[in-house]
Amino acid sequence: MLVLGIETSCDETAVALVDEIRVIHADLVLSQDDAHRAFGGVVPEIAARSHLDSLDRLVRGVFTESGKQFEDLSGVAATSGPGLIGGLMVGVMLAKALCAARGLPYIAVNHLEAHALTARLTHAVAFPYLLLLVSGGHTQLLLVEDVGSYKRLGGTMDDAAGEAFDKVAKMLDLGFPGGPALSRAATTGDPERFVFPSPLAGRAGCDFSFSGLKTAARLVIETLGSDPTAADKNDVAASFQAVMARIVVDATRRAQRQARALHAGLSTFVVAGGVAANSLIRDRLETACRDNGFTLIAPPPRLCTDNAAMVAWTGVERLQRGLVDGLDFAPRPRWPLAA
């Protein structure tokens, strides 16, 4: 069973070929970073135009790279939401046209489900498991019970964690991309010099809130004057990172207890998303897993950021269960994974 996966929901155009024995035959990602950098963020219309300009080349590319042909395909899966509607439209229409022309099943993939199932592609993880998805676009704790069956234990009430890292890095003028630059600055900073609030601390739920923290960071930076020293910046970065890690890991610990209460034998914890690469957060998550008797699984960074291998794999999982969609499927810019 070979599935072609297409990802166009934000600013990465990606195409991949994956089969049911977890072989990634080809996996191409084209980042549009350069096209958006001048605007200080992703411009939806520019993203949509870029997807249309390069998608055909990437589809040809995965066939050339793998030596596979259209005749070898069992289905075509495209990220069909959530995301930017202009980009989703390009991937969905091209995928549906491939399916019509080749008589193949079309699989409409939820982008969040693709992230959630990546650990089954990379580590053959069995259901159920607890997932922390922590990236520039998403911060969620999900109980993954089966394909199509998710319980949301918590999520961000405002910004995504990666977004908060990026915004504070921008305030500190640390360069692009902001998250990794902030962690580098933090390595030599004093994490106890500045005290940041921990929103929602002490609450029973597993939700996150980062926007107040961002405001607190701005106020601290303003006290440092117009030209803060590198040491000052490193201290802000270290203090901010410490509180981010505490918020993320505290909610994770609560979610681990909740997940265990729902599934007594549950012992797998999966972390995915770009922020999972942050070494302080990773260390603290490892400690939390040890304390609570969980095994920590982290797919490689390349498959944690937006990619099409996870989309193709989700296509494989859904196709195996007969979960296919009609050619009248319309992209869904909003598409929650779980209630």
Next chain:
Amino acid sequence: MRVLAFDCASSQCAATLLMPDGSALSRVEARERGQAERLVPMLTEILAEAQVGFGDLDRIAVTTGPGSFTGVRVGLATAIGLGLARDCPVIGIDSFTAFAASMRVDSRLAIVIESRRAELYWQIMNETQPACGTPPEIAAALPPGVSVGGDAAGRLAGWGAGFGITPRQPGPDTDQLARLAVTLPLPTGFPAPVYVRPPDAQKPAGRNG
């Protein structure tokens, strides 16, 4: 030659299958939204009715805009998908040419296309380049005696008397689009969209590059 032609860059979802004997099978649905749901099922219905497979097509023709940005991409992404899957040439025809091909007029012809904004897309065929303009700007630029077509031609009403507005068509006639595609040379790659208007995006003030 078997040609499958379609348009959803305008206020319709429309398609025609042109057969080697010159007969044609068409579907036209006037709609400003929902082309993403309807287009692919519409194409499969037409081919099924004619008992023609996607692999039997010799050419695919699609309007490339200008028009709704989303509609332009819905049509093009579909055409490119079909072309890739069946190694079939895709011929892009811009929407001005497509509207002009739908009209039988002997006089000079201007096409005005809906943008759902204050500025419309317009072109005097064989004379000017595609451009954006408000109805009074376009009306002032039109030479006397010109016929005006396109889905936004009616928006020039009241702005001048020297030109004749043709009855409104929601989109180009895909039957004529298919027949035009037969006469055009084969392209080397897939067609590019014709947006005419750049993306709405402002560089933040005070930022470099």
